[in-house]
Every structure is written in structure tokens, then in C-alpha cells.
Amino acid sequence: MKVALLMSGGVDSSYSAYLLKQQGYEVKGFYLKLHDKEEKHKIFINNCKKVAKNLEIDFEVLEAQDSFRQKVYNEFIESYKRGETPNPCALCNPLMKFGFALEEAFKQGCDKIATGHYARIAQIDGKKYIQEARDKTKDQSYFLYAISQDAIDALIFPLGDMLKEEVKPKAFEAMPWLGSLETYKESQEICFVDTDYINILKKHLEVEKEGKVRDLKGNVIGTHKGYMQYTIGKRRGFNIKGAHEPHFVLSIDPQKNEIVVGKKEELATFSVTALNKSLSKDFKDGEYFIKIRYRSIPSKAMVTLKDDKIIAQLKEPAYGVAKGQALVVYIEDKVIGGGVIL
Structure with a gap:
């Protein structure tokens, strides 16, 4: 059986490739080129090539930057513009990883698709569902809620029954050469964000426009640095006149560039x-x-x-x-x- 493995260039997907081969699958590795951070791509593609060579599996880079920009990146920007807090990973999974990449995998004769996600597959009355990973601290089922049934039926999660802390030691024991893989500076969970999402928004929008802070009664009680820099529940980054206790963002008005804050119980x-x-x-x-x-x-x-x-x-x-x-x-x-x- 032929399995398409979405490879990131990291330890998790590399060990997934090893496990799939050990289980007797014919593995074809795919790297999805999504964002425009070429430095990241170069490092991770080289890592994938090294893994593919050592494990003797086919490997291919899928160019998807235009589609990703239109379907995921642009929506990320527009969502903040609307005063929302977007979840780009939950959007990328059904559209790109288990949409675009899955279609390409099927075109190339793959029967299944696998990733290094920490999640599992379970059945209820004969129907397959995404299930939380054994490691609840790393579980990624939340981000997979919108993928299609066709994708779920074809999915394999090699790491779903493992603890994150045991993956790396086992991977290095099985593949000592993994230590030669390059690493990239620590990033946030969103692949196209290196430090702060505000730096991304600054490329497209005016994010540092001072605005008013109001309480629930509509009184102006302070100022903020620009509504896109806040999400519901945030308690820092704005100035409140004479505040003696924590205040939290309760709502955001993008049209007026205003935020409403209050006490935790009001949240x-x-x-x-x-x-x-x-x-x-x-x-x-x-x-x-x-x-x-x-x-x-x-x-x-x-x-x-x-x-x-x-x-x-x-x-x-x-x-x-x-x-x-x-x-x-x-x-x-x-x-x-x-x-x-x-």
C-alpha cells in the first residue's frame, strides 16, 4: 500500500517516515511549500531530502504558495481587520494539507495520507473520526475539526499513540544521522509567523493607530495602541486611568478602533x-x-x-x-x- 507522507523537515515527520517503512508501506514524501519564507523552506527541504535519501523513499516538493496566500494568508489578514482572532492552522488543514495535498497524493496513486500530527483515528458505528492523541499535552485534534470525511478515511497518524517526549529519543536511536538535520530559529505555532503576528499585519495594514478604551457603560477610561493588537481576554497593552485591578478586553469595535474592557467576571x-x-x-x-x-x-x-x-x-x-x-x-x-x- 502506498502512503503519502506530508513532511515538514522536523523530527516528528521524519520518524513518521521511518515507522511507516517499518510497517511495510511504500512511502512517498511530500513537502508543502506554502508561505514565502524561503530561508525556512531551504532548510526544511534539505532536511526532507536527507531523510528521503537515508530511508530510500521518493520525495517531492509541492508548490502551493499562491493558493495558500489566497485561501489562508489573506483570510488571516482580513480576519484581524474585522476585529477577529483567526485560526489559520484550522483553515490550512482542510484546504491545503488535506485538500490540495490529498488530491495530489491520490493523483499519484497513493492509497493513504500520513502526517506527524499528534492525533488518532477512531471508529463509531463503522464511521471514522479524528480522536485526541494519547499525549493530551500535544494533542492537535482541535485543528483538524474541518477536514473532509474522505481525508479522515485515508489518514494515518504514526505518532498518535506516542508521547512527545519519547519520540525524539526513539527517532535518534533508530536514525542516528538525524542529528545532522538543520534547525530553524524557534518560531510560533503559525508557520509564517516567526516572532509576532503584528509584524505580519504591519506589512498590509495600519496597526498602530491609537484608539479609545471604554467600559461596559460606554465611558472612555483609557487608550490603546490599535484594535488589531488585542484579542478577547487580553489584559495587557492598554492604559486605564486610575485602575487598581486587572482589566480584560471584552469586545472589539474595528469600525471605531475602540475596545471595551472590564473585570474578569464580566468576561x-x-x-x-x-x-x-x-x-x-x-x-x-x-x-x-x-x-x-x-x-x-x-x-x-x-x-x-x-x-x-x-x-x-x-x-x-x-x-x-x-x-x-x-x-x-x-x-x-x-x-x-x-x-x-x-
Whole structure:
């Protein structure tokens, strides 16, 4: 069986290639060239080539920069412009990694597609679903909520049952030459951001325009550095006159370049609405677990699907619910769908 492996040039995907070969698969490595950071691409492509040569697998670079810019990067910029907090990885996965790359893999005769993601595949009544990884601290199921059923049916996650801390030692033991791979300076989780997303926005938008800070009553109580520099729940970076306790961003008004702040208890919400992206039409309203951010703890909620909206009524209050982030619905540890928070 032929498997397309999406390679990043790092240890996780390199060890995934090794494991797949050990399991008897014919492996074809693909590197997705998405963003415009050529220094990164050069280093990681060279790493992939070294891995492919040592493991004797085919390797190919897929050029997807134009498509990525149009479908993911530009939406990232526009989302901040609208006063939202985007989730580009959750958008990239269905459109690029398990959209564009999956189609190319099938064209080249691959039966399956694999990645170094920390996630698993599980079945409920014969249907496959994304499942949380064994390592809950590294679980990436949240970012995979919107990928197609065709992608899920073809997916293999070689690292899903492993702990992150054990992968590197095992990889270096199996492939001593991995130590010669080049590394890139530490980056944020978003592939095209090296230091701060503000540096990306500055290339396209005016992000440092001072604006007013208001309280819930509409009183002007301070100033901020530009609305795009804030997300719901942020508690720093703005000036409040005579404040003696922490204030948090409660809402953002992009048209007026204003933010509203308040105390933590004013940040609490028991209801979250999202634009449905992947809950099936036969979804049954009821109690489920939900996540409203990648690092958030799963919360119990009554979830209903009404037209194209997912409405979650939480048992306990959520804090820092931001437009543009993903609302992901789980049955225990299995992803059944989700949407973009409105």
C-alpha cells in the first residue's frame, strides 16, 4: 500500500517516515511549500531530502504558495481587520494539507495520507473520526475539526499513540544521522509567523493607530495602541486611568478602533455560537464536550445545530471566547465537527 507522507523537515515527520517503512508501506514524501519564507523552506527541504535519501523513499516538493496566500494568508489578514482572532492552522488543514495535498497524493496513486500530527483515528458505528492523541499535552485534534470525511478515511497518524517526549529519543536511536538535520530559529505555532503576528499585519495594514478604551457603560477610561493588537481576554497593552485591578478586553469595535474592557467576571459567557463547518446534517442535539481554543480545557455543553449555526450552552462559564476561533465538538475524545465562532 502506498502512503503519502506530508513532511515538514522536523523530527516528528521524519520518524513518521521511518515507522511507516517499518510497517511495510511504500512511502512517498511530500513537502508543502506554502508561505514565502524561503530561508525556512531551504532548510526544511534539505532536511526532507536527507531523510528521503537515508530511508530510500521518493520525495517531492509541492508548490502551493499562491493558493495558500489566497485561501489562508489573506483570510488571516482580513480576519484581524474585522476585529477577529483567526485560526489559520484550522483553515490550512482542510484546504491545503488535506485538500490540495490529498488530491495530489491520490493523483499519484497513493492509497493513504500520513502526517506527524499528534492525533488518532477512531471508529463509531463503522464511521471514522479524528480522536485526541494519547499525549493530551500535544494533542492537535482541535485543528483538524474541518477536514473532509474522505481525508479522515485515508489518514494515518504514526505518532498518535506516542508521547512527545519519547519520540525524539526513539527517532535518534533508530536514525542516528538525524542529528545532522538543520534547525530553524524557534518560531510560533503559525508557520509564517516567526516572532509576532503584528509584524505580519504591519506589512498590509495600519496597526498602530491609537484608539479609545471604554467600559461596559460606554465611558472612555483609557487608550490603546490599535484594535488589531488585542484579542478577547487580553489584559495587557492598554492604559486605564486610575485602575487598581486587572482589566480584560471584552469586545472589539474595528469600525471605531475602540475596545471595551472590564473585570474578569464580566468576561464570562455561558453561550457560544459558531458558523457550522463540519457537523453533519444528521447531528443530534444533546450534551457534548466542546473546546473554544486550542489550549482550553474541554467543557460540557448542550449543543444544538440550527440551520448553519452551532449553539453551545455551557454548564460552566467560558472566558476569552473570541470571534474567528474554532468551536470544536467532541464525543468523549472524538471530534465530530465544529465551526468558526461568531
